[in-house]
Amino acid sequence: MIRVGVVGAAGKMGRQVLAAVAAAPDLEISCAVDPRIDEVTLDSSIVQAEDLTELPDGVADVLVDFTRPDAARQHLAATLRRGFHLVVGTTGIGPDELRELEAAAEASGANAVVAANFAIGAVLLLRFARQAAPYFDGVEIIELHHDQKLDAPSGTSIATANAIAEARAEAQAPELVDPTTTMVLDGARGAKAAGAVPIHSVRLPGLVAHEEVIFGAPGQGLTLRHDSYDRISFMSGVLVAIRQVPRRSGVTVGLESLLDD
Ligand code: NAD
Numbered sequence: 001m002i003r004v005g006v007v008g009a010a011g012k013m014g015r016q017v018l019a020a021v022a023a024a025p026d027l028e029i030s031c032a033v034d035p036r037i038d039e040v041t042l043d044s045s046i047v048q049a050e051d052l053t054e055l056p057d058g059v060a061d062v063l064v065d066f067t068r069p070d071a072a073r074q075h076l077a078a079t080l081r082r083g084f085h086l087v088v089g090t091t092g093i094g095p096d097e098l099r100e101l102e103a104a105a106e107a108s109g110a111n112a113v114v115a116a117n118f119a120i121g122a123v124l125l126l127r128f129a130r131q132a133a134p135y136f137d138g139v140e141i142i143e144l145h146h147d148q149k150l151d152a153p154s155g156t157s158i159a160t161a162n163a164i165a166e167a168r169a170e171a172q173a174p175e176l177v178d179p180t181t182t183m184v185l186d187g188a189r190g191a192k193a194a195g196a197v198p199i200h201s202v203r204l205p206g207l208v209a210h211e212e213v214i215f216g217a218p219g220q221g222l223t224l225r226h227d228s229y230d231r232i233s234f235m236s237g238v239l240v241a242i243r244q245v246p247r248r249s250g251v252t253v254g255l256e257s258l259l260d261d
Contacts, residue, residue: 003030004242005060005084007052010036012148013066013089013231018042020235021064027242030060052079062242065090069151073097076112080104086112087241089234091155102251113245115255116155118237122211123255125226126156126163129213132222133164134171136215140190144202144210152201156211158193159254164213165195208233 004021008014009032018040021027031047032040033055042048047059052075062085065072069092076093077100080086086101093114101112117123133139143157168176176196180189190198209228215221228234237255244258252258 002027002242002246003059003061004028005031005033005047005055005063007033007063007065007079008067008090009042010034010039011066013234015040016231016235017064017066017238020232020239021242024239027239031055057082060084062087062245064238064242069093077101077104080110080112081108083108083110085110085245086114087238087245088112088114089118089238091116092151093155098251098253105250111245111248112251113241113248113255113258114251114253115237115241116159117209118234118241118255119209119226119228120237120255120259121226121233122156122209122228123237123259125211125213125224126160126254127256128224129160130163130167132213132215132224133167134173136217136222137174138176138216139164139197140214141193141197141199142202142212142214143199144204144207144212146207146209147203147205149203152203153191153193153199154201154209154211156209157199157201160211160213161193161195161197161199164197165193168195 004027006014006017009018021029029046032042033049033052035050037048037050049055064087066089072090080101081104105112141157141160143154145154190200193199211226213224240258
């Protein structure tokens with residue numbers, strides 16, 4: 001039985017993780033952390049805390065973090081140094097934080113899986129985008145999320161742009177060219193990610209998490225789209241990560257490598 005702690009337990013994702021772990025026969029919830037923990041109804045056998053520092057050492061084998069980018073940047077490396085394996089779904093984790101996590105993992109022997117998107121469809125979209133990238137002259141990404149999302153562009157769209165840029169560089173495809181010479185309104189062409197791939201962020205009530213990658217070449221286009229209509233779409237990936245993180249040495253980035261295991 002793997003003992004799981006949920007950090008951000010009162011949030012939209014944290015509540016889904018609590019339910020998904022409770023329903024898994026090989027996993028159990030041992031602790032839950034959130035400044036709003038009093039808003040969650042939990043069995044009294046579960047250790048409940050408002051702050052990670054209140055957790056006793058060894059209370060969980062794996063902590064699953066779905067908090068906020070600013071909070072996660074503060075506490076992830078310290079939590080890993082305490083010996084908890086980590087599954088990190090919180091987005092906005094950049095290269096600096098990953099380097100810090102790698103150092104903490106090496107020092108403590110605890111492991112981390114960090115994935116900006118735990119939905120299988122999003123992982124496949126990334127794979128297909130990588131495949132298509134060298135064959136088209138242009139590519140742009142539109143990511144669409146609910147109106148509570150704090151970071152932009154989404155971690156998934158940044159990972160997709162990275163994958164496209166890498167695939168194009170490997171295939172020695174020409175650099176992307178933006179034809180715009182006059183920017184009538186700032187930001188009209190989106191944010192330029194790796195390989196100068198533009199990302200456009202949409203935030204609207206009613207949405208969950210959606211991504212569209214549009215490729216163009218003379219006379220043809222290819223659109224790849226993934227939709228998470230419900231947060232349950234992320235749970236199978238989160239459970240895979242919880243089960244694998246204890247035996248995946250160091251820091252694993254992205255769900256893709258876990259699925260191929
Ligand atoms: P939310 O605002 O509903 O929940 C966040 C929760 O974290 C809140 O309850 C908040 O009180 C709590 N929190 C804040 N600071 C904390 C701290 N220091 N310690 C413990 N708890 C703390 O947000 P959400 O929609 O659940 O999303 C959470 C994160 O997950 C976001 O970064 C979002 O982008 C990301 N996300 C990732 C995936 C994925 O597949 N990787 C999918 C959806 C959302």
